[in-house]
Amino acid sequence: xxxxxxxxxxxxxxxxxxxxxxxxxxxxxxxxxxxxxxxxxxxxxxxxxxxxxxxxxxxxxxxxxxxxxxxxxxxxxxxxxxxxxxxxxxxxxxxxxxxxxxxxxxxxxxxxxxxxxxxxxxxxxxxxxxxxxxxxxxxxxxxxxxxxxxxxxxxxxxxxxxxxxxxx
Ligand SMILES: CC(C)(COP(=O)(O)OP(=O)(O)OC[C@H]1O[C@@H](n2cnc3c(N)ncnc32)[C@H](O)[C@@H]1OP(=O)(O)O)[C@@H](O)C(=O)NCCC(=O)NCCS
Numbered sequence: 001x002x003x004x005x006x007x008x009x010x011x012x013x014x015x016x017x018x019x020x021x022x023x024x025x026x027x028x029x030x031x032x033x034x035x036x037x038x039x040x041x042x043x044x045x046x047x048x049x050x051x052x053x054x055x056x057x058x059x060x061x062x063x064x065x066x067x068x069x070x071x072x073x074x075x076x077x078x079x080x081x082x083x084x085x086x087x088x089x090x091x092x093x094x095x096x097x098x099x100x101x102x103x104x105x106x107x108x109x110x111x112x113x114x115x116x117x118x119x120x121x122x123x124x125x126x127x128x129x130x131x132x133x134x135x136x137x138x139x140x141x142x143x144x145x146x147x148x149x150x151x152x153x154x155x156x157x158x159x160x161x162x163x164x165x166x167x168x
Pocket of ligand 1: 029090091092093094097098099100101102103104105124125126127130131132133134135136137139
């Protein structure tokens with residue numbers, strides 16, 4: 001149950017500006033965005049959103065409180081014949097909106113998106129020290145399938161990355 005009224009829906013073109021603000025809020029989250037491809041500007045978000053909206057294999061769920069975008073969950077499948085039963089997820093909630101049920105609602109909506117497309121499996125990577133995310137995934141019955149040792153370096157320290165999955 002969401003603690004603050006939050007509307008969860010697929011992103012639409014008119015969400016661009018507010019989505020860009022949300023992406024900027026979470027872009028430097030140390031436990032989350034580790035690679036460079038995350039859209040950090042309005043222009044980059046516009047390009048990213050148009051790619052998402054033009055692909056039948058990608059869903060971008062967003063959570064809105066009043067008009068503000070407070071969270072997103074990107075779910076990406078593929079049309080590769082050997083892999084098209086699998087989708088990969090990444091997500092973040094703006095710091096001010098955490099612990100209100102937004103992340104859980106987004107993840108459940110992404111699972112529904114995958115079920116509607118008859119996908120079989122959702123996978124994701126998470127840093128082994130990302131306790132909030134691990135708790136969320138555990139609550140929704142994601143299971144560990146493996147680990148990449150010292151996969152990520154942050155501020156001169158190596159971190160393990162866990163591979164999690166859920167069968168739908
Ligand atoms: C992980 C994240 C998405 C959780 O979003 P959220 O909206 O705060 O989570 P919710 O309020 O929906 O919490 C759902 C469940 O997750 C767990 N949880 C979430 N945050 C937690 C925390 N700080 N400590 C412990 N458990 C936590 C709890 O089990 C919670 O259920 P409960 O409320 O019944 O206890 C959010 O912390 C975030 O954006 N973190 C930075 C980005 C990130 O790590 N993304 C994931 C990368 S793999």
